[in-house]
């Protein structure tokens with residue numbers, strides 16, 4: 001049974017934009033899946049359907065065979081808690097410490113009043129420190145996030161996602177605002193999480209070189225539809241032009 | 255094109271009726287007859303409306319009016335354009351003339367010998383303040399500052415709550431909460447649009463003239479003004495952090511606490527300090543209508559025509575307002 005399955009998912013935003021159109025997709029447990037496509041092709045929307053930050057207009061989202069398409073309230077929060085997410089712009093609390101930010105990942109498992117008082121249980125703090133070790137930032141735990149570099153911030157975000165003890169990790173253009181060397185270092189942490197913990201990773205990417213290096217399977221979107229599904233090395237020049245349009249300069253994206 | 259036509263007819267109608275009202279009630283009664291115009295009768299209203307329609311019809315057929323000019327200035331003949339221009343100029347002259355009469359402008363009074371002497375005496379007295387009432391004035395000033403402080407402190411908690419409840423991005427997820435948002439917006443905007451001076455009049459009828467009425471008036475205004483500023487700040491937070499906290503499966507309360515609050519603490523603090531500073535200034539004025547403190551003392555001496563005492567109070571107010579201004583600006587600089 002696939003971990004995630006999308007069945008004919010369509011998403012129409014209130015302003016009439018059709019971001020996804022009858023997208024069907026299976027994400028197998030433990031795989032590293034890349035999502036590619038031009039800006040506006042629906043990559044972010046696809047990822048947000050998986051953890052139900054977005055509710056599809058039509059179609060079904062299945063998680064381990066169970067229908068999660070229209071979950072609400074507590075059930076929806078529990079579902080989201082099981083899936084970590086990281087973002088292009090990190091989305092951390094800049095003025096707080098690294099540790100406090102990592103603990104945000106445990107909100108779904110802590111009583112509301114405890115989290116408001118800021119008194120997280122001791123074992124969660126220890127778990128947060130262990131997760132910081134995983135991303136190589138243990139010694140930064142008490143620094144303010146504001147002081148960190150972009151690459152370090154993204155690693156804090158990974159630690160925050162790990163705090164959810166997730167079944168899967170969604171990464172929305174995680175390295176798009178980092179320089180190439182830093183991008184690789186962040187991607188290597190995602191790879192490590194994928195291989196060491198067997199965690200499923202779904203990652204949208206802009207650079208084909210990164211896709212070839214890290215992903216085992218690729219899905220390409222164009223105007224909200226799946227136009228390619230397969231291994232990275234199956235993306236020939238012809239497919240490339242089909243995905244990115246005739247004028248796209250391969251060098252830039254490769 | 256259709257809509258333009260309606261707008262042109264409306265413009266001509268309104269200008270025609272407006273000109274008729276001014277010509278009849280101001281020029282005819284005030285200038286020619288030299289008397290106050292009587293109450294408006296229904297027949298007059300009909301006549302004004304007819305005048306408006308006449309001008310609109312003129313614009314539609316002869317095309318020599320403002321409305322015709324608005325639709326398409328380039329297609330008018332020179333004389334039509336000239337005519338429209340004169341109508342506009344005539345309205346302007348008529349309006350200023352009316353304003354002059356209604357405001358009872360009388361420049362000569364600024365320069366009458368007696369007036370000048372009184373003003374001179376007054377300014378002289380203000381510049382030679384009576385120091386013997388300094389202790390009384392200081393006590394009243396302290397009262398004013400505390401009225402402002404209390405209004406700020408008492409208004410703060412409700413304003414904080416409202417700041418979030420009146421923010422679109424917090425409330426839009428659910429129909430019920432969105433309805434609450436809409437109602438709160440209306441109430442806040444109403445409370446804010448009523449000047450604190452008017453609130454002071456209302457409360458001095460309610461709880462009696464005095465500092466308490468002044469404080470209540472400013473509290474209401476503080477709540478409304480701060481709630482508006484706070485909610486705008488909440489609405490402009492970076493949605494990315496909000497989304498990230500939501501993605502962890504956090505409870506909505508936690509989403510607000512970890513996704514919004516860290517982004518708004520400093521601006522909230524700055525707004526609050528600024529509000530206290532504004533309230534001190536406002537408290538002096540509210541005293542004038544019976545809100546207690548230094549303003550009330552000022553009114554007492556002014557009623558007795560004791561201008562040296564008034565002078566001292568005015569100087570004291572100026573000094574305190576200046577110090578508050580400076581302090582609040584420095585404080586806000588420090589946290590920015």
Ligand SMILES: Nc1ncnc2c1ncn2[C@@H]1O[C@H](COP(=O)(O)OP(=O)(O)OP(=O)(O)O)[C@@H](O)[C@H]1O
Nearest residue numbers: 013014015017019038039040041042043044045046
């Ligand atoms: N909340 C929203 N409301 C309305 N339209 C939206 C919303 N979010 C996304 N869209 C629209 O949906 C389409 C797909 O957006 P999406 O963010 O999924 O694309 P993307 O592939 O992630 O693009 P990018 O590479 O720029 O991030 C776009 O046309 C976008 O304008």
Ligand SMILES: [Mg+2]
Nearest residue numbers: 043044045172
């Ligand atoms: Mg995107």
